[in-house]
Amino acid sequence: MLQTLWDSRVNCIAVILFAVGFATLLLHRNLFKKILGLNIMDTASCLLLTSLGYIEGRTAPIIVDGVTDVQRYGNPLPAGLVLTGIVVSVSVTAVMLALTVRLYERYHTLDLDEIYMLARQEEGEK
Amino acid sequence: MKKSEFRKWLKSWDAGEFDFTEALSDRASLPQPDGGSKDHPWKLEPINRLEQGEIKSFRKSYPFFAVVLCCIMIGFLLLTVEHLPTFGAPDAPAHNEVMERYVEKGMEETGAVNVVAGVILDYRAFDTLGESHVLYTAATAVFILLLSLKGGGEPERERKIMQSDPLLKSTARIIVPLVIVYGIYVIFNGHLGPGGGFSGGAVIGGGLILYAIAFGFEPLDKILNLKVYRMIVLCALCFYSLAKCYSFFCGANHLETIFSPGKAGMIFSAGLILPLNIAVGIVVACTMYGFYSIFQRGRI
Amino acid sequence: MDAIELMLLGLLLVCGIATCLSRNLLVSLVIFMAYSVVMSIVWVLLQAPDLAITEAAVGAGVSSVLLFLTLKKIRDIRKKVQDEKK
Numbered sequence: 163m164l165q166t167l168w169d170s171r172v173n174c175i176a177v178i179l180f181a182v183g184f185a186t187l188l189l190h191r192n193l194f195k196k197i198l199g200l201n202i203m204d205t206a207s208c209l210l211l212t213s214l215g216y217i218e219g220r221t222a223p224i225i226v227d228g229v230t231d232v233q234r235y236g237n238p239l240p241a242g243l244v245l246t247g248i249v250v251s252v253s254v255t256a257v258m259l260a261l262t263v264r265l266y267e268r269y270h271t272l273d274l275d276e277i278y279m280l281a282r283q284e285e286g287e288k
Numbered sequence: 289m290k291k292s293e294f295r296k297w298l299k300s301w302d303a304g305e306f307d308f309t310e311a312l313s314d315r316a317s318l319p320q321p322d323g324g325s326k327d328h329p330w331k332l333e334p335i336n337r338l339e340q341g342e343i344k345s346f347r348k349s350y351p352f353f354a355v356v357l358c359c360i361m362i363g364f365l366l367l368t369v370e371h372l373p374t375f376g377a378p379d380a381p382a383h384n385e386v387m388e389r390y391v392e393k394g395m396e397e398t399g400a401v402n403v404v405a406g407v408i409l410d411y412r413a414f415d416t417l418g419e420s421h422v423l424y425t426a427a428t429a430v431f432i433l434l435l436s437l438k439g440g441g442e443p444e445r446e447r448k449i450m451q452s453d454p455l456l457k458s459t460a461r462i463i464v465p466l467v468i469v470y471g472i473y474v475i476f477n478g479h480l481g482p483g484g485g486f487s488g489g490a491v492i493g494g495g496l497i498l499y500a501i502a503f504g505f506e507p508l509d510k511i512l513n514l515k516v517y518r519m520i521v522l523c524a525l526c527f528y529s530l531a532k533c534y535s536f537f538c539g540a541n542h543l544e545t546i547f548s549p550g551k552a553g554m555i556f557s558a559g560l561i562l563p564l565n566i567a568v569g570i571v572v573a574c575t576m577y578g579f580y581s582i583f584q585r586g587r588i
Numbered sequence: 589m590d591a592i593e594l595m596l597l598g599l600l601l602v603c604g605i606a607t608c609l610s611r612n613l614l615v616s617l618v619i620f621m622a623y624s625v626v627m628s629i630v631w632v633l634l635q636a637p638d639l640a641i642t643e644a645a646v647g648a649g650v651s652s653v654l655l656f657l658t659l660k661k662i663r664d665i666r667k668k669v670q671d672e673k674k
C-alpha cells in the first residue's frame with residue numbers, strides 16, 4: 163500500500179494540504195486565518211484535479227508541428243475545468259475579505275466567537 | 289526553543305493573540321459610551337456561571353476533537369487515493385474517447401493550436417460564459433459592501449508619502465509598460481500557445497494596480513472611471529453572450545461562414561476564439577483593478 | 589526531475605503548514621504568497637502552462653494584494669478610533 167501511495171505522491175500531498183486547510187478553518191477563531199485556510203483548500207483540490215490529466219511521458223496539449231497524434235499529448239479537459247476553478251476562488255476570496263472589513267468596522271473585533279455573541283445580544287435587545 | 293517558550297506557545301492558542309503583534313479584539317480598549325446605546329455594542333452582558341463553565345470546557349476539548357477529525361479525514365482520503373487510478377497511467381478512465389476527439393479534431397474544427405483554449409472557448413464556451421458572470425457578480429458584491437460615498441479611505445499624509453517615493457516611481461516607469469505589453473501578448477496568443485483571456489487579463493490587471501500604487505489614482509481616473517468601467521464590462525459580457533447563445537434560437541449551426549477556423553498558426557484564425565479572448569481579458573483586467581480601487585478608497 | 593519534484597512538493601507542504609501555525613497575520617500572509625508561487629511551478633511540472641500563468645498572476649498577485657489591503661484597512665480603522673479616543 164505504501165508503494166502505491168509513493169507512486170501517486172502528488173495526490174497524497176494534495177489530500178494532506180486539503181486537510182491542513184480544513185484544520186486551519188476549524189481551529190482558528192480569527193477570521194483572517196479562516197480565509198487563508200479556505201484558500202489553501204481551494205488550491206489543494208485544484209491540484210488533485212489537474213493531476214488526473216497528467217500522462218507519463220507526454221507533453222502539454224499544445225499541438226506542435228501539426229502532429230495531432232493523441233499518443234503525444236496529455237489530457238486537456240482537467241486543465242480547462244481548473245482554470246474556471248482558480249477564477250472562482252479569487253472571486254470568493256474578494257467577497258469574503260469585503261465582508262471581513264465590514265464586520266471589523268461594525269464590531270471592532272476579528273474573533274468569530276465574540277462577533278457571534280455580540281450579534282446574538284443585539285438580536286436579544288431588539 | 290526552550291520548554292517554557294513551547295508551553296507559552298501552546299497556551300496562546302487559547303488566548304487568540306494573532307493580530308500583527310497586538311491584541312486581536314479591540315473592544316476592551318475602546319471608550320465605553322454612556323448609556324450603552326444600541327449602535328455601540330461594546331459591552332458584552334455578563335454570562336451566568338453555567339454558561340461560562342460550558343464555554344470553558346468546550347474551548348478546551350474543541351482543538352483536540354478538531355485535530356482528531358482531521359487525522360481521520362486524512363486517513364480516509366489516503367485510502368481513497370490508493371484506489372484512484374495510478375498517477376500518470378495512460379489507461380486511466382479519464383482519458384477516453386472525448387479526449388481523443390478533442391485532441392485529434394481540435395485543430396481542424398476550431399482552428400486553435402492550443403487545445404485547452406479550443407476546449408474552453410469553443411466546445412465548452414457556455415461554462416466560460418458562466419465564469420465571467422461569476423467574476424462580474426463578485427465585483428458587484430464587493431462594490432455594494434465597500435462603497436463609501438464620502439470618498440476617502442486613505443489619509444492624505446499617506447498618499448503624499450506613497451507618491452513621493454522615487455524608487456517606486458522609477459521602477460514602475462520601466463516595469464509597467466512591459467507588464468501591460470506582456471499581458472496583451474498573452475491575450476492575443478491565447479489560441480497559439482499557453483495563456484488566454486484569464487491569464488492575460490490578470491496580468492494586465494496587475495500592471496494597472498502597480499501603476500495606481502506608484503503614481504496615484506488621478507492619472508488613471510481620466511480614462512478608467514465608473515462610467516467607462518460599466519460600459520466596458522457591459523459591452524464585453526453582452527458580446528460574449530450574443531456570440532455564443534444565439535444558436536439556442538437559430539439551430540446548432542454557428543457563424544461559420546463569417547468566422548471561419550482559418551489557417552492554424554496565424555493570429556487572425558480560430559474563428560471566434562480571439563474576440564472572445566479579448567472580451568474575457570478586458571472583463572478580468574477591469575475587475576482586478578476594480579477590486580483594488582474599491583478596497584483602497586471606496587469607489588472605482 | 590524527480591528530485592526537483594520532490595523538493596517542490598515538500599516545500600508546498602511546509603508552506604501550507606507554516607501558514608496555519610504562524611501567529612503573526614502578516615507573516616502568514618507572506619508565506620501564503622510563497623505557497624502560491626510554488627504551486628504555480630508545480631502546475632508547469634504537471635504540463636499545464638495555462639494554469640501556471642493564471643496561478644502566478646492571480647494567486648501570488650491579485651489575491652495577495654487584496655489580503656494586504658484588508659490588513660491595511662483594519663489597521664486604519666483601529667488607528668482612527670484610537671485617535672478619536674485621545
